[in-house]
Amino acid sequence: MSAPILSARGLKKSYGGVRALRGMDIDLAEGEIHGLCGENGAGKSTLVKILGGLVEPDEGELNIGGMRVELGTPVDPALLSIVHQELSIIPHLSVLDNVMLGARDVGRIYRRGQFRDHVRQVLDSVGLGHVSLDAQAEALPLAERQLIEIARGIARGARVLLLDEPTATLSDGEIEKVFAVMRHLKAEQGTTIVIISHRLNEIFALTDRVTVLRSGQHVMTANTAELTNARLVEAMIGHELQTGEIAPSHAREGVAPRLSLCDWSLPGRFAPVDLDVQPGQIVSLVGQLGSGADTLLESLAGLHPSRGMLKLDGNAATTRGIAVAYAAGIAYVSEDRARRGVFLEAAIVTNLVSQILDRVSRKGWMVTAAVRERARQLAQNFAIDPARLPHDVSTLSGGNQQKVALGKAAALGPRLLLLNEPTRGVDIGARAEIYAQLRRLAEAEGLTILFYSTDLEEVLDASDRIVTFYRGAMVRDALRPQMDADMILHDILHGPDTPNTEAAA
Amino acid sequence: MSAATLSRTSVFGALFAPARVQATVIQIATVVMFLVACAFIENFASASNISSILYSASTVGIAALGLASVTISGNLFALSLGSTAAFASIVYIAASGWGVLPALAASLALGLVFGLLQGLVVGWLRCNAIISTIAAGSLIAGLATWVSDGRTVLAESGPSWLGSGTLMPGVPWQAVLFLLIVIVGEVLMQRTRAGWELRLRGTNPDAAELAGLRVTRMVVLSYVLAGAGAAIPGALIAAQSGTGNLRVGADLDFSAIAAMLVGGVAIGGGRGRIIDVASGTLFLAVLTNILLVNNFAYEVQLMVKGLAVLLAVMAGALLARKKR
Numbered sequence: 001m002s003a004p005i006l007s008a009r010g011l012k013k014s015y016g017g018v019r020a021l022r023g024m025d026i027d028l029a030e031g032e033i034h035g036l037c038g039e040n041g042a043g044k045s046t047l048v049k050i051l052g053g054l055v056e057p058d059e060g061e062l063n064i065g066g067m068r069v070e071l072g073t074p075v076d077p078a079l080l081s082i083v084h085q086e087l088s089i090i091p092h093l094s095v096l097d098n099v100m101l102g103a104r105d106v107g108r109i110y111r112r113g114q115f116r117d118h119v120r121q122v123l124d125s126v127g128l129g130h131v132s133l134d135a136q137a138e139a140l141p142l143a144e145r146q147l148i149e150i151a152r153g154i155a156r157g158a159r160v161l162l163l164d165e166p167t168a169t170l171s172d173g174e175i176e177k178v179f180a181v182m183r184h185l186k187a188e189q190g191t192t193i194v195i196i197s198h199r200l201n202e203i204f205a206l207t208d209r210v211t212v213l214r215s216g217q218h219v220m221t222a223n224t225a226e227l228t229n230a231r232l233v234e235a236m237i238g239h240e241l242q243t244g245e246i247a248p249s250h251a252r253e254g255v256a257p258r259l260s261l262c263d264w265s266l267p268g269r270f271a272p273v274d275l276d277v278q279p280g281q282i283v284s285l286v287g288q289l290g291s292g293a294d295t296l297l298e299s300l301a302g303l304h305p306s307r308g309m310l311k312l313d314g315n316a317a318t319t320r321g322i323a324v325a326y327a328a329g330i331a332y333v334s335e336d337r338a339r340r341g342v343f344l345e346a347a348i349v350t351n352l353v354s355q356i357l358d359r360v361s362r363k364g365w366m367v368t369a370a371v372r373e374r375a376r377q378l379a380q381n382f383a384i385d386p387a388r389l390p391h392d393v394s395t396l397s398g399g400n401q402q403k404v405a406l407g408k409a410a411a412l413g414p415r416l417l418l419l420n421e422p423t424r425g426v427d428i429g430a431r432a433e434i435y436a437q438l439r440r441l442a443e444a445e446g447l448t449i450l451f452y453s454t455d456l457e458e459v460l461d462a463s464d465r466i467v468t469f470y471r472g473a474m475v476r477d478a479l480r481p482q483m484d485a486d487m488i489l490h491d492i493l494h495g496p497d498t499p500n501t502e503a504a505a
Numbered sequence: 506m507s508a509a510t511l512s513r514t515s516v517f518g519a520l521f522a523p524a525r526v527q528a529t530v531i532q533i534a535t536v537v538m539f540l541v542a543c544a545f546i547e548n549f550a551s552a553s554n555i556s557s558i559l560y561s562a563s564t565v566g567i568a569a570l571g572l573a574s575v576t577i578s579g580n581l582f583a584l585s586l587g588s589t590a591a592f593a594s595i596v597y598i599a600a601s602g603w604g605v606l607p608a609l610a611a612s613l614a615l616g617l618v619f620g621l622l623q624g625l626v627v628g629w630l631r632c633n634a635i636i637s638t639i640a641a642g643s644l645i646a647g648l649a650t651w652v653s654d655g656r657t658v659l660a661e662s663g664p665s666w667l668g669s670g671t672l673m674p675g676v677p678w679q680a681v682l683f684l685l686i687v688i689v690g691e692v693l694m695q696r697t698r699a700g701w702e703l704r705l706r707g708t709n710p711d712a713a714e715l716a717g718l719r720v721t722r723m724v725v726l727s728y729v730l731a732g733a734g735a736a737i738p739g740a741l742i743a744a745q746s747g748t749g750n751l752r753v754g755a756d757l758d759f760s761a762i763a764a765m766l767v768g769g770v771a772i773g774g775g776r777g778r779i780i781d782v783a784s785g786t787l788f789l790a791v792l793t794n795i796l797l798v799n800n801f802a803y804e805v806q807l808m809v810k811g812l813a814v815l816l817a818v819m820a821g822a823l824l825a826r827k828k829r
Binding site: 322323326334340343345354355364392408 | 698700701704708713776
């Protein structure tokens with residue numbers, strides 16, 4: 001290997017008592033795509049922030065392009081640029097301004113004209129050819145905003161591009177676009193790309209080499225071609241993954257439906273849907289963003305005023321507003337964990353009972369014993385460390401935060417549980433625990449679960465039944481054993497084979 | 506490690522956790538400053554000086570407690586406290602012929618109504634909290650001027666127990682009232698469902714809404730409490746001075762904000778306790794009094810108060826950064 005473009009030695013970083021990195025080394029070769037893998041809390045994001053100069057490590061040194069870099073100060077974006085996990089798009093600025101944000105060649109006065117051609121080219125190259133430079137960023141769908149973020153890194157001509165979960169918010173069709181852009185960058189410009197992803201199929205599809213972190217330490221670096229899925233997972237979690245084979249429970253004859261939708265529609269978002277779901281079934285609604293599948297899920301929780309009839313156990317239920325839906329026995333978990341899903345700055349115990357305050361209080365007074373008891377049960381059910389109950393949710397890793405979000409909704413004891421992206425940004429170990437718990441709820445308590453996901457692996461792993469959507473209409477409704485990845489991708493990317501009004505109804 | 510040391514370290518850890526460290530430091534600083542002043546400043550510990558500290562702490566403190574419910578529930582500040590207090594002082598004097606308690610009740614009712622109206626505008630109509638309360642402040646001041654013809658109203662009866670009475674030398678009834686409100690407020694905020702909902706609303710308004718909490722009701726409630734919290738000091742000052750006029754609540758807004766922030770309530774909502782507001786109030790009252798008895802001019806007192814708030818805000822910002 002020739003001299004690495006980036007080389008870090010002995011990086012250490014602690015946050016309070018938590019050691020996020022305990023002496024990390026990494027070398028990046030020029031023009032490679034390098035995957036960073038590890039469970040939540042393994043130190044990937046900290047590493048990326050240190051490499052970008054956003055966080056100052058306690059110890060260590062860093063060389064980029066053969067030069068020693070001063071740690072803790074932002075690195076020249078022409079050398080290294082980070083595409084963050086959290087979107088850093090300014091909603092009220094134009095697409096052009098968002099791409100130019102933070103560029104160093106702007107000078108004291110920002111004259112847009114001279115950059116238009118360059119930015120146009122970059123946008124075309126990331127598949128945003130149809131987006132106007134002057135469009136406001138907030139008007140774009142989430143996926144396109146993510147692509148703009150990537151375009152920002154490219155526009156600066158960075159020699160090293162760090163992508164922290166660039167695909168977490170994207171659907172599969174869009175992910176393919178982003179990958180094509182990365183391969184193109186590598187081939188044409190020799191850009192070195194580092195990608196963090198929880199989706200292992202992405203790692204295998206895209207990367208040349210993989211580095212695995214565990215508990216803030218370097219575990220291994222290997223050529224992707226020489227790795228197997230099992231080997232990679234083992235390196236990440238430190239032992240073999242025990243996935244109890246999830247046996248899809250088949251539809252049973254003669255069981256009255258738990259949820260029954262008749263002519264359920266939201267004009268402009270999704271066409272009328274008829275759907276019956278039995279107790280204990282886990283159904284995934286699959287479609288790209290904007291396909292209507294996500295909106296349908298939200299509408300069942302009363303987040304959109306929809307038309308039609310919704311019956312729970314045969315009784316018509318109204319879902320005007322989220323509180324009404326909760327009272328009717330419908331619970332909902334948001335896809336936006338940090339902003340809407342949990343109270344990050346409140347204790348785990350408080351979060352877990354936050355939706356059942358009426359049940360752990362008497363005449364307006366909180367009953368401490370009841371709070372503690374309910375929280376303890378929920379923590380046990382969702383594999384949350386009971387010793388951490390008094391701590392804030394923000395001290396937990398993403399996967400454990402998601403368990404809190406689920407526990408808090410499950411506390412309601414709903415008849416229908418709606419999950420929007422149930423394991424976004426959650427590592428494999430926690431995923432398995434979450435799926436196991438959902439399965440247990442479905443089987444033991446007959447809970448019906450509907451979830452929306454853009455993660456194909458998740459859809460295939462966790463559902464009994466898969467309903468696909470394309471451009472606001474239902475394409476197919478089939479049991480899990482009758483579906484495979486190709487069929488789902490075909491449905492959500494191309495819709496039904498022939499224009500068929502019956503299937504879309 | 507034995508169980509005893511374990512529990513001691515965890516109590517210590519809880520007191521100095523990032524979320525609590527400012528409140529704890531202010532509590533300790535207040536006690537230390539008070540003891541040092543008692544030892545070294547002549548006449549500081551006299552009954553008349555202690556009672557003058559408590560008079561100023563009680564009025565500012567009660568307003569700060571009401572305001573804290575707005576801040577903790579995530580709506581920054583209400584900036585109509587001063588004019589509400591002024592109007593309440595006028596109402597108190599006008600009603601003082603009926604006796605102390607009816608007059609107090611009349612001013613309280615005025616504060617509740619103005620608080621309710623602002624709460625509906627902010628909570629129900631979802632208008633900007635700051636602008637709405639500034640506008641309300643102007644409106645209330647205008648109404649008060651109109652009602653009083655811009656004149657100072659004078660009490661016909663003599664001094665009352667609420668104005669100048671003491672439980673014992675150095676402890677005025679006003680301070681007892683303040684203490685009662687602190688205890689009741691602290692218990693309600695920590696132990697009731699509404700208190701939990703109010704605090705959760707403050708930590709994350711979007712998540713609170715999605716969790717199905719009674720968000721609108723909590724916001725309205727917080728403004729009702731703020732209105733009441735502003736009216737009571739208006740009545741107390743009127744009872745003490747025997748006058749009601751528009752100057753009564755002159756620096757009440759900033760003093761209340763200062764007391765609350767210095768005590769360790771987070772501007773962004775969700776963090777902070779009612780007792781923190783009380784300790785912030787006492788800290789500033791003792792500090793101001795020390796300056797006063799050492800003959801520092803009013804402008805120095807103003808600067809020190811401003812500096813204290815700046816330091817509190819900077820401490821909050823630093824703690825928030827450290828957590829990241």
